[in-house]
Amino acid sequence: MLLATAAIVIGVALLIWGADRFVDGAASVAKNLRVPPMVIGLTIVSLGTSLPEMIVAAMAALDGNRDLGIGNVLGSNIANIGLVLGITALIMPLAVQSMTLRREIPVLLLVTFLAFALFADGELSRIDGIVLLIGLVLMLAWITRIGMKDRHDPMVEEFTESIPEQMSMKSSILWFIVGLILLIISSRMVVWGAVEIAHYLGVSDLIIGLTIVAIGTSLPELVASVASALKGEADIALGNVIGSNMFNLLAVLAMPGLIHPGIFAQEALLRDFPIMLGFTVALLIVSLGFKVGGKINRLEGGLLTAGFFAYLYLLYLQA
Template sequence: MLYPIIALLLGFIILVWSADRFVIGAAGTAKNMGMSPMLIGLTVVSFGTSAPEILVSIMAATTGAGDLAVGNALGSNIANIGLVLGMTALIAPLPVRSKVLKQEIPLLLAITLLAGAVLYDLYLGHIDSIILFLSLIGCLYLFTRFQRNASDDDINEEEEELPELSTLWAIFWLITGLLLLAGSSRLLVWGATEIATTLGVSDLIIGLTIVAIGTSLPELAASVASALKGHTDIALGNIVGSNIFNIAAVMAVPGLLAPIALDPMVLWRDYGSMLGLTLLLVALAVYQRPPRISRFEGGILLTAYAGYLALLYNMSV
């Protein structure tokens, strides 16, 4: 039991650090290749902050822990909205830019509904994964369209803070970060599954809680740091983009590599909670003028996430 716990903690630490290195290297490489800051933010950084979830899902699917992979995708989205945005809003109220409200939030809602249609038959197979990957391609296309129509004020401030890197150093951190992500995610999955087996807890519950929170740490760190620096306008857009990648890429992995039958609770409890939190986010973002998520609303999101964790606990005992 001691070694799996050490592997879990060490995997989390390396995962968070390597995700940051990967994002910096990927964004630096893309910037040196002539990509605009907005397009980098919508694609490279959104993918980079979802890289831990993607690699954990690959490792889980290839080691027969498909439930952990699905739980990781759904649980990460639930944690991103309830925990990450809730905690960030408590630090500083989050203004919702009109671009995010009109473009990315409706896109997130559409992708979330598509996930429900894919999971409705309680089976995640090759066709389902292909549909999700095609939706990812559609999202990337729309991201480029959004970028073409964006004004200078819409430039993602997070990208402006990236250090200037030579192409050589950018590629070095890109490759190093990716290798460490792969290794740490494998370590994380092994530790989590060993703990689950020892305690008699299902892979799904471990994926929905420990692994989901762990792989959401990059988003939490980035959002809280942005709020502390006063860059509150970027937090919501980053989470929305990450959640889109989690559904369209992360959740597609187990169905493509090792199709699995799902427990009915995945649909009504876990997907239902993700959909409910997404709808709650939309409601909280639009009902105020100007659109914003206040500290009080951040408390609502955190309370909703705590309620979800309580539901998981009550159903697992």
């Protein structure tokens, strides 16, 4: 039990650090190939927030644990809205000013409904995985097109500024490879530790994915969102969560379907997916409101946080 817990803690830390190195290397390679900075920021850098979940889901699927990867996606999306945005709004109310962001929130809801429709038959197939990947490509193209059009949008400018400094092609490729190796090793540690703890406690891989693994891989979003809110960059805090949730549903959820398709635990469809959908609808209501210039105030942040802990309590009762 102690060894498995240590594997998860160290694995998550290495996973986050490795993802940063991988994104730095990939972004620098793209820069050396003269890809426009805005395109790099809106694709490679934004995709990096979901990289830990993606690698964990892929490794879990390779080991035959598709429920762990699915639980990681659903749990991370619930944690991103309930825990990350809830705590961030408690610290600093979040005003939604970015037009790009106001367009992305309804798209997140549509992506959630798409994933739910694919899940409805109780099986995640390779066709489902391919559909999700096509959706990912279309979403990246749409975000890039919007970003190139609204160059002075605060969120677009922030993503562009977040691109790491350019390195030589040799250094870029080195960090890209180092990051990739770390991602593979650390994800194996996390998956092994999670499965061991699940067996020790007598609970399902789905429950461990929804809780320990999901919260661990959501920590970067929590740190980034709180830091952005304290700097008065509410749009960035919100953008990190919305982007992460869309990438989770399209890129991460595709991994179990492509690598290890099959029937998944029905609790994911009957309990966790509706709860994730409910949190997404709540985000739409509190952030956009019914007027121009939505705002997530401290009361709403408190309700989101309370909802997240109520969800954890429900999992505890059922487990």
